Amino acid sequence: MVAPDLANGEDIAKLIIPDDLPDEPTFKAYIEAKIYDKEGHVIDYRRQPMRSLTQYFLAFLSIALVGTYSGSSSTTAQSLLTSVLGMPSSQTSSGSADIGYSWSIQLGSGTQSFSPSLNSLAAPIANGTGAGQLAYGNTIVSYSGLTIYVSVTVTNYSSTTINVTEIGLIGSIILEYETSSNTYASTSFTYLFSYDTFSPAVTLPPGAIATFQITLSFSG
Amino acid sequence: MIIGKGFEDINVKIPNDASDAGSHESTFNVYLTVVVRDSEGNIIKVHRQRSHSPTNNFRTAILPEQWYQETGTSASWINTLGTTNTITGIPNGAHALISYPNSHTNYQTYLVGILVGSGSQSNPASAYKLAAPIANGSGAGQLIYQAPTLPSGIIINGNSAYFYIEQTYINQSGGTVTITEVGIVVEVYLTLYTGSSTTAYNQGNILMWYDVLSSPISVPNGGSVTIYYTFTVNP
Numbered sequence: 001m002v003a004p005d006l007a008n009g010e011d012i013a014k015l016i017i018p019d020d021l022p023d024e025p026t027f028k029a030y031i032e033a034k035i036y037d038k039e040g041h042v043i044d045y046r047r048q049p050m051r052s053l054t055q056y057f058l059a060f061l062s063i064a065l066v067g068t069y070s071g072s073s074s075t076t077a078q079s080l081l082t083s084v085l086g087m088p089s090s091q092t093s094s095g096s097a098d099i100g101y102s103w104s105i106q107l108g109s110g111t112q113s114f115s116p117s118l119n120s121l122a123a124p125i126a127n128g129t130g131a132g133q134l135a136y137g138n139t140i141v142s143y144s145g146l147t148i149y150v151s152v153t154v155t156n157y158s159s160t161t162i163n164v165t166e167i168g169l170i171g172s173i174i175l176e177y178e179t180s181s182n183t184y185a186s187t188s189f190t191y192l193f194s195y196d197t198f199s200p201a202v203t204l205p206p207g208a209i210a211t212f213q214i215t216l217s218f219s220g
Numbered sequence: 221m222i223i224g225k226g227f228e229d230i231n232v233k234i235p236n237d238a239s240d241a242g243s244h245e246s247t248f249n250v251y252l253t254v255v256v257r258d259s260e261g262n263i264i265k266v267h268r269q270r271s272h273s274p275t276n277n278f279r280t281a282i283l284p285e286q287w288y289q290e291t292g293t294s295a296s297w298i299n300t301l302g303t304t305n306t307i308t309g310i311p312n313g314a315h316a317l318i319s320y321p322n323s324h325t326n327y328q329t330y331l332v333g334i335l336v337g338s339g340s341q342s343n344p345a346s347a348y349k350l351a352a353p354i355a356n357g358s359g360a361g362q363l364i365y366q367a368p369t370l371p372s373g374i375i376i377n378g379n380s381a382y383f384y385i386e387q388t389y390i391n392q393s394g395g396t397v398t399i400t401e402v403g404i405v406v407e408v409y410l411t412l413y414t415g416s417s418t419t420a421y422n423q424g425n426i427l428m429w430y431d432v433l434s435s436p437i438s439v440p441n442g443g444s445v446t447i448y449y450t451f452t453v454n455p
Binding site for chain 1: 382
């Protein structure tokens, strides 16, 4: 007999989150930044492990792992969608309802301590061409096998240097439903999926272009 | 400006394992814990291993809209019956999405359970069913499946956070039953609103996660086994 029984939740927690297992981890994630000067020459390249996923990323994954409903005959949402993501237990609709996802990368110029419930960058860099702003291109998502790549290209059109010190993967869940007039409507719920910092800062002089890529690799 | 000029020339040695190696744990980990009890309810074995194996179906399930927009193509998954279902890309204006609970018409997308089996397969990513599923029942070689327990919340401990899925199986088969593979299966419905009506597409049972146990687990007659899948960030 290994043990008399699992006495309480603490015993179960020790059991299901082992810290003594050999073998490779399940998941690898890293962040890359390639910076070009205004003449197109590479002036910096960074690659670093992603350190900090949030509880919102976990809750997002739960949609694929346990679905959206709390059971086969249920009409309410599973708990993580309501308690962590703040989505409705039941969406008012005149028809059905469904969800889609949108991802983006946000850059910032601040720093802050991480916690799993962190839900924004300390000082997001706005999209634009003014001082302290970066022009964000479209977020590109691709995959190869079980590795997913998310990237964005930004341009510094301002006349001053911009230092990027933080980066976040932003995830939105778009909840779509039908209105009483049979039109389609949606509500977007947006979260910070990951938070990482650059040290030293990634520097973009005036005219510089930079591509930031987040790679999420499930081992498979 | 010539974007990318010079990139080919840059002499950057990308390490093969630039991710969380050495003293750093991966920022996302999945663990599989199996607890076996005898007919008296005493724990007789605890098995723990890292779980490695989301399936290609799982990847399809988490793809964001940008992927459809960028590629203009469709994604697909294969249900446990071997049927390939295609999710059409957005550019043609017909993109069905995962159903969500609502006040009018519900098509349940829900956790079927953690299925257990007595086989194995070598490429978990392409798995769409268990190699040799153990049937639900009390006949020879069968286990009685209890309902899965969904996570009630995310537990936060410092910078770490986790949730787990749990399911118990009872052996009343009259003999020992051995488990060698496990997988998480979700019943998926997609819905599509076309402006005048909604169409529902039953995708069937989708295997989202699959693992072969690093050693077989024997469940004695009269005993039970409980399987925990733990998903954690920043462990």
